[in-house]
Amino acid sequence: MSDASAKAKFILYWGDMGSQWGVNRSVAQIHALLFLSTEPLNAEQISSELGIARSNVSNSLKELVGWRLIQRVPVAGDRREHFVAETDVWEMALLITKGRKEREIDPAIRAIDICVSQAENEPGLHPVVLGRMHDMQEFLQTADRWSEQMLSVPKAKLAMLMKMGQGSVAPQDRRQKDGIGGTLFCLTISLSAEITDSTVSGAKCDTNAQSRPPQFFAMAVFVTWSERRHGTAFRRPFNGASANA
Structure with missing residues (x-):
């Protein structure tokens, strides 16, 4: 793949954007490559095309499978694992939203609930501190309802x-x-x-x-x-x- 090709630039830019969104650059580049690929790819092909270490490719593929952004598919005559990406951009966006909710919003809600519960029974706590905790709790609960309902929209x-x-x-x-x-x-x-x-x-x-x-x-x-x-x-x-x- 030529470094000057549109495909190469897309993968490069997608990796750069991913790193700014808190996603590992290699994970984002592999996702971009599979998203654009018209055929299933195995780890060796991905490593060769992107110049990424084989061990790094394996870890990145596991992470993308965990997000359900890619899936394993069988290829006749080849025992190696091959992968394809979800190519419906709306489905991809919903999967990312759901994944981030599970990894970010849900743990934050559990943590703030514990803090608020303790604060409500903690003697000597300034009312302003408790009020600000309640504000954060309410915000996270609202964000949680918003994301749940957004995910339910066809x-x-x-x-x-x-x-x-x-x-x-x-x-x-x-x-x-x-x-x-x-x-x-x-x-x-x-x-x-x-x-x-x-x-x-x-x-x-x-x-x-x-x-x-x-x-x-x-x-x-x-x-x-x-x-x-x-x-x-x-x-x-x-x-x-x-x-x-």
Whole structure:
């Protein structure tokens, strides 16, 4: 593989980005190589193509299998293990999100719960200290609910939510980059199921988190955001009635 090829540059940049996200550079490069590969690869091929030590390749493959980003596949006539990557980018993003939740958010929640439980029964602890612990506990619980609900949204719905801002506003009122801003806003606020009547005052909806799917909240808040930014260019009730533009 030529160092000047687009494939080589993609793998190099992916490895660099991975290291900035806290992922081992070799792990990220191997993932990129398998993601782009049209055929299953074994450890020797990966080591040769990337110039990475065989032992490093083996450890990196184990880590990627643990994240479920790659899987072992049999190849006829070859007893060596071969690997292929998940190539659906939405599925890949969800797997990474789920993996990071399990490795980062869940342990943090358990740790802060222990600290808060002790702090609540600890004599002489300043109320401000306890209050700040409660704030962190509440934040982590909210982040946990948000991630759980995001992971429950079907990929097709999630893709729709990420793109809906591009076409949901009247053409004469559309502004460059408004779509991604609105989408990030609605995903961040709504999928946490922390919606109140005041949050979605511009949309007619039942805000009972138990009776509505998470994508309902995302769409409801997106409507409110659109109306506040663009006036009445996009107004849709969410109580099951038909839309009245």
